[in-house]
Amino acid sequence: MTSDPTSDPTPGSTPDPTPDAVPPTETVRPDWAGIDRLPTLDLLRLMNAEDRTVPAAVAGELPRIAAVVDAVAARMARGGRLVYAGAGTAGRLGVLDAAECPPTFGTDPALVVGLIAGGRTAVTAAVEGAEDRTDLAEADVAALALTPADTLVGVSASGRTPYPLAAIHAARTAGALTVGLACNRGSALVAAAELGIEVEVGPEVLAGSTRLKAGTAQKLVLNLLSTAVMVHLGRTYGNLMVDLRATNTKLRERARRIVAEATGADRDAVGRALGATDGRTKDAILVLLADVDAPTAAQLLKASDGRLRDALERARHQGPPPA
Known part of the structure; x- marks a missing residue:
């Protein structure tokens, strides 16, 4: 609704400069x-x-x-x-x-x-x-x-x-x-x-x-x-939501599916990886694909600005960063 140009405007407001122009x-x-x-x-x-x-x-x-x-x-x-x-x-x-x-x-x-x-x-x-x-x-x-x-x-x-x-x-x-x-x-x-x-x-x-x-x-x-x-910004891995926050049952199950999809690991291995990384999906994928422990996965991701693909390349070709 356009403002009535003859009325007093609301304090702090700007009257419509073209009240007759209908978009x-x-x-x-x-x-x-x-x-x-x-x-x-x-x-x-x-x-x-x-x-x-x-x-x-x-x-x-x-x-x-x-x-x-x-x-x-x-x-x-x-x-x-x-x-x-x-x-x-x-x-x-x-x-x-x-x-x-x-x-x-x-x-x-x-x-x-x-x-x-x-x-x-x-x-x-x-x-x-x-x-x-x-x-x-x-x-x-x-x-x-x-x-x-x-x-x-x-x-x-x-x-x-x-x-x-x-x-x-x-x-x-x-x-x-x-x-x-x-x-x-x-x-x-x-x-x-x-x-x-x-x-x-x-x-x-x-x-x-x-x-x-x-x-x-x-x-x-x-x-x-x-x-x-x-x-x-690297908040995904392919088309997977690897940075999701698993805050409820549905999302925890989604995190398990994402880790399984990204790694091909079975349900038990996925569960262990998520348990070791406190449910952090990116870290769990890195644990499984790079065969590193959870602290090393966290270090690799930090050194790669959180980009999972870069962290995987670092692990494969350069090794983990110094502790």
Whole structure:
């Protein structure tokens, strides 16, 4: 919803500079005006047909996504962080992607961070007016003390939401790399950032509900971004999640399957290796493939910056590092 330009703005907010310009993601399609009269199956078919257009739209942005992945991975290899900033659905998707990195890739929770307008309360409930509060974005970014090694990705379907825009400006001032992710072309968000991704998804079946196609596009892009970055950082071995944190029964069983897949060892050998390495999947694989003990496996991984493939090469050709 655009702000009424005659009303008093929320303190710390930035009024929409072009309140009459309706972005494509907010456009109403007259031919869909009767969806409330459709039989359920026909309604679902319509929505599903529109959803199928999203992957193609994302595919058109793959070169720009690749440039972002390479830039982010290079900075994170130097100790940088990846930060998402958004409001509403976009903010929640950033928080979700950040939250899923530690269990999937074994990362420190501070390595990938999701900022959402209105704070944690906004993850599960709408915080009215928060997306317009540029002062909140500035404060949230300032609290992170960003450096040139960090990257901030502003996420907004319209590409003009004040919160991520302000976050982009604050991050650039701090020297961090900035990326804009929007679902419209020519967005202010991408113009404000150094790198941009604009996935054109067009009007929503439910006019203006950008939790639909736009939200799907954002989720797909964030999946691509964080997963590809983690692959580049050696957080996987082939297509195996060797850095997962086995914190429950399901994940412990998954860890056993991963070690068995990577090594070809039987269940008993896998169990012994995981037991010797306190459940650390990478270490267990190294124990089995390099025929070393658990402390040596840990030393090899440390010397290889946690990259399992490099640790295996070191063990095979150079021997373990000195204790």
